[in-house]
Structure formats: structure tokens, C-alpha cells
Amino acid sequence: MHNKLINLAKKSNIDLEINESKTESVDIGVLNKQEKHYQVTKVKSYLIKAIKDNKCVKLEVESLKNPEKIISNIKTILDIQDNDNKNYLSKGNISKLNKDKDVTNYNKVSKDLRNLYELKDKYPNLANLELEYEYANNSITIKNASSNLKSSDYYHVFAAGVSVNYKEKSKVSYITYFAKNYDFNGFKEEIITSLEGLKYKLNSTSLKTDRYNIIIKNNIVADILAAFVSMFYTKNIMQNESILVDKFNKKVFSDKISIVEEPFSESAIYRKYFDTEGTKTTTKKIIDNGVFIKKLNNIEYAIKSNESETGNASGVFNMHIVSGNNTYDELIKELDNGIIIDEAMGLHSGIDVKSGNISIPVSGYLVENGVITKGVDMIVLSTNIFELLSNVISVGNDMSHSRIDVLSPSLLLSNIALAGGEQDE
Template identity: 30%
Template structure:
């Protein structure tokens, strides 16, 4: 049975029983190669698929899922059974397919055209580049992979949309020689093979490890710092994304509640949610509820402009969904910090004396997006007179995230695209508390 035949049968059953119905079909393909210490450790070439059904009546939903198009009646009956046992006062709804959907190219198919031999060559090249550096004693893990996702959503109210996207990623970890081994890690993502530079990824992982050789702590105090782009991306994912969820605000779990149109950050800081960004693997024309995605300012010149909504949270405030439903939560499609004009080297000169934070540890235990407070182990690089002079370790950075946003002094143009759909440049923070043991 085809998807369309299965869908039509489900919708017919729903109408006969007085229900609205929504079906989501997701099909995925994943290919990956992994080396462990230079030897083949994993080969994955796998397809996956899932079909989920929701039935809706009087604001209440019942759900069921399967992996094959063989018995629509059974799936429908399971959803009805689950509907009958649900006890909830929350009002649910479906989107009717209205609105303007962005036409975007997110599927290229170029990774799938590569032979296994060509992919192996790229994997081995990455390992070879990292291994040949005399300071590197081990390359524990090397990975080259790509994936394709197809999604179709339809319901009895008129929604009927499809989406297909693909892209690849590569990463490796290395260990450099020192009194105690120094690790380095780097990754890259790209929609096209030619934009996934495995040599560059290998060299950056090596650079990360070598920069830690001879690293020392610093005296406790207040420092000007650079949050490097990849680190600032991690901090925003952990702290800001939960804060801008309308659901969290409605549950009094966001410090941004009642702060709409207030200054919460530096005037040079603008953060958007964008449905499409070239190079991102998170692009999407609609969210997990089928609502069209749109570009919107979240923070504009330091001023907080909007929470992100799904259908349910929007209904509670008589608003429209912002197209940010993400499974069981709310999330931006691509969280973009608008870049500035300075390169990373120019930021170094502007920093003059301070520390570049190159990694944060314990983000899920030491950072609290409800209060905004964080205290995190960190590593970095010491900067004097605009030049890097050595590694920094055994330090803790702490503060309040919203206060940090107000202390953004410069925004670079060295954009980093992360796995977590954050697209971020490096920033200079005028002051932050650092605890060391020197």
C-alpha cells in the first residue's frame, strides 16, 4: 500500500467516526564510517521509516504509530483506543495548511552519489592529516557520515505538505603529547561533499589539542573574554532556547516572562529565528505541526521581541503559532546571531588582554535556564597584546546569562553552524567572573 492510499483510508475512517486525523510519514537514510585508532570500527548503511497518526475530537488527541503501510484500520483503532484513555484538560488542535510556505532547496543528493570507496578515502584522509603531526600521539575516533530525511504531513483539515533534506558531517578526536595527554576535537557539517573539508576539520582538531600543551590556570578575577563561536553556540542552545519557549514562560520557567520589548542585551546584539540558512542542516519550510516557518527577530538591538509558539501555547494567548513546534517541545529552526564586521583576528586585537573560552564543561548540570545562573568548568587561550600566548585550564566561568548578553561588546563575522541549529559568530564579553587556582 502506498502512502497516499494509506492516508486516504485513514482519513475516510476518521470522517466516518466523526474525528479529524493527521498523519506524518518520516523516512530516513543514514550512512556512516568510523575509525577507532585508525581501524575500521563501524559501517552503517541503514534506512528507517515511521508513520504516526493523531486523531482529534473535542480538543482531545489520541496517537498511534507503526513502521509499515499494511493495516490502516489497526493503526486507526489503536489511536482511538488511546484517545479514549487520555485524561487531559488541555485543548489540542491541527493546522489547516493555511499560510505561506517557503520554497527552499534542502536536498541535493550529492553525498549519495559518492561511492563507498570515495567516502573511505575522505575518512582516511582525515585520519592521515591528523596522525602525521609529530605532536599527536593518538587519533581515537574519526567519522565521516551523511543522512537524508523525507517528511510528509497531511490532515483532514487541508494540510498536505512534504519536505526532503540531506547533508553530511565529519568529526574526529585527537590526543597530543604532554605531561598529561591533551585532547582535541572538531567537527563540520555541510549540505554538499565539496563543502565538507575533511583536511580542515583534521587540522583544527590538531590545533585544539596542541593549544592545550603546557596549559595553566589563571588567578581568580574579572576578565574580558571572547566566547569563541562554537562555544557561544553551545551556551545559547543551553540557556537561550529554553528561555524563549512560550511554554516555559507560561509555566513560569523562563526569566524572560513579562520582559517583552525590554532591553535584555547589548544594543549590538540581534538574534533571529530563520527557516533557511545556507549550509545549515536544520532548514525546514514547516514545523512538526505543519505550520509554515517564518523569519522573526527574537532579540533586536538588545530588545526582546517575541517568544516562540506552537499551536497550543499560541491559543492560550490568542496569538498565532510562530511555526516553532519541535516534537514535544518548542525550538527555533535556525537560531542566528547576526554577524558583525570583524574577523576573529580583529576580535583578538580588540580584546588586547584577556581569555578566549574554547570549551565549556557541565552545561547540563552547571547552567540553569530558569534562573539564568551558570557556573561551568572551562578551557581556553590566554591573550596578551592581541596575541595568543598559551593555553588556559582548570578555570570556572560563572555569572548570569542575561547579564552576559548585556556585556556583549563586539560581534564577529566568523560564523559557526552547529548540530544544534545555532548559527553564531564569536563575541567579546566586556567582563565575566573566572575562578582559577594560580
């Protein structure tokens, strides 16, 4: 069917390549001691790139059974789209098939998850443990006359909603934990850490609106940075949609901040060897000691900006703030007096990527004399991405596990605004 579509396209002088992606996943959900759901997913999808007369069209379909319709849609788009978006088909040969040597035993997974509720013996305030596990395997093939690209990789991901009750109060903490292997013990440790923290959070109070020294936990920094990834893209800079317009080769963050992307590093949980256009992914430094030194692009915008391709047509993988030297506990001691933020909500609505403004509800702990003394909640982090990554005192060495596209260590920051409900006396 691939060849039928490619040959049909040739008759209309259209060069065409097909990116075939196969995803298989198993998902298990458990609430307390009971398995709630089990889902198996097997899907195949195709990203078709068609080029004619210096114009390029991309379509996503799930079936190639109607090639005439696909060609008709391509022609419709070619006729109407204004963009002179020169492009070319992929080249070269890559074969990187990462296969999971272990076969996941889903009965064991379900049992492991259900047994976690036994933590209630040690943590009697534990009310509910809502757990999810997913194993996903993705393989991609791109073929045309000049290329033969194949890759596959997999990951395990655990998620939890941990809720505790005490008298009339309840608190919930959320965890997402990605791993290359079935790291159930790593996930269990995260839940135990969460339960220890929730003891303080049951006695949370708000704060006075003011500026504080704060630690933002690794997973929250990763989520915030992920929301702003589009600012690094050549396309958004050229279209005046990025806050980094006119800031290339300029200092934009603290010199303690360097950001790199290592899509196929051995340490990456999920590896990407080429993007959806077949361009090889590359290891790159994007921010070097606070200076913006590398824009991200796809083929279209590499050509438009006369820059080399970076292989980021399908986003970023294993992009992270470079680790510092301090453990999380050392950051707390260094903070001495301030606030730790370890939960955040509403990033999709509280982050404005076009202005850089951040206004999100958060919660965490009060630190006094280097020790956590109680929980804080009903507070809002009010800042801007430039301020957030400029007011850096120290960078931790505790890389997050909550995402596979963007990762981060915890950061110790100075003088960041937090709004709270406590009034001035």
C-alpha cells in the same frame, strides 16, 4: 494504510492527520588509519495528530499496521488528558524537495578520513584521530483533506576527537562540522586549526579565580544558546518555566545582540519549510538589539495566547546571533589581555535553564598583548545567560558550523567570572 487509519478515526468523530518522516543515513567511523565501523540506517516514523471536541492528541509510532490500537490509544488519552488544547489540522500545499546532486562515494569518504592521520608527519604529537562522518537525508509528508505538504533535505556532518601527547601530558579537542556538501577540506582545516591550538594546550595551566575579559568561540556560544532556546517559547512563559516571564518587549541583552531564525534561508545547512504540525516556518527576529520581541509557539499556544503561529512545533532551525563585523583574529587583538574559551564540557548538567545560571568547565588560551601565549584549562565559567549576552564588547563574523539548529559567531565579553585552581600569592 493511511486512509484506513483516517477513516477509522472518522467513525469515532476524530479528525486525524499523519506526518510521515523517512530518514536514511550512512555513518562511518575511523580511528587513526583504520575504519572502525560502518552503519546504514533506514527508518520511517509517524507523528499522528488527532483532534476531537477541542482536544488534541499527538502520538509517535513506527507502524500503521495496527490502526485499531492507535485509535484505542488516542481515545485513552482523550479521556484522561485535562488540557483544553484546541488545535487544527494543517492546511495548504508545499513541495520543497532538496535533492543532493552529488552521490556520496563512501569508499572515498573512508579513504579521506584514514588519510588524515598523515597529519602526524607535520604534527608529531598527534596521538589519536577519532573521526566520524554521517550523511543524512530526511523527508516529511503531511496529508489530509486540506493539505499536501512535502519536504526533504540533507546534510553532511563530520566529527573528530583530536588527541595529542607530549611526555606525560595529553590533551583532546573535539570538533563537529556540519556542511551542505561534502566539505572535507573545510573539516580538514578545522582539524589543523585544532592541532595548532593543541600545541599551546599541552602547556596549559589553570587561573586565579577572578573576572576576566574573554572571547567565547562561536561553537561554544551556539551550544549555550541552544540550551536556552526553550526560554523563548510561549508555552514555557505561560507555565512560569521560562526566565523571560514578564520580559517581553523589554531589553534583556546587550544592544549588540540580535537573534534571528531563518529556517529556509539559502545559507542554512538544513532547511525546514514547515514544522511537524504542517505550519509554515517563518523568518523572524526574536531579539532585536537586545530587546525580546518575538515568542515562539506551536498551534496550541498560538491559540492560547492569541498570537500568530510561528511554525516552531519541532524546535528551531538556523537560529543565530546576527553576525558582527570583526574577524576572529580582530577580536583577539581587541581583547588584548584576557582569555579565549574554545572548549566546554558538561553543558547538560552545568546549565540551569530555569534560573539562567551557567557553571561549566572550559578551556582555551591566555591572550597577552593581543597574542595567544599559552593554554588554560581546569577552569570553570561561572555566569548567567543574562550577564553573558549583556556584557558584549564585540560580535564576530565567524558563524559556527557545529550545529544546524542554533548557530553563532564568536563573542568578545567583558568582566566574566572564571574559577581556577591557581591561588592568590
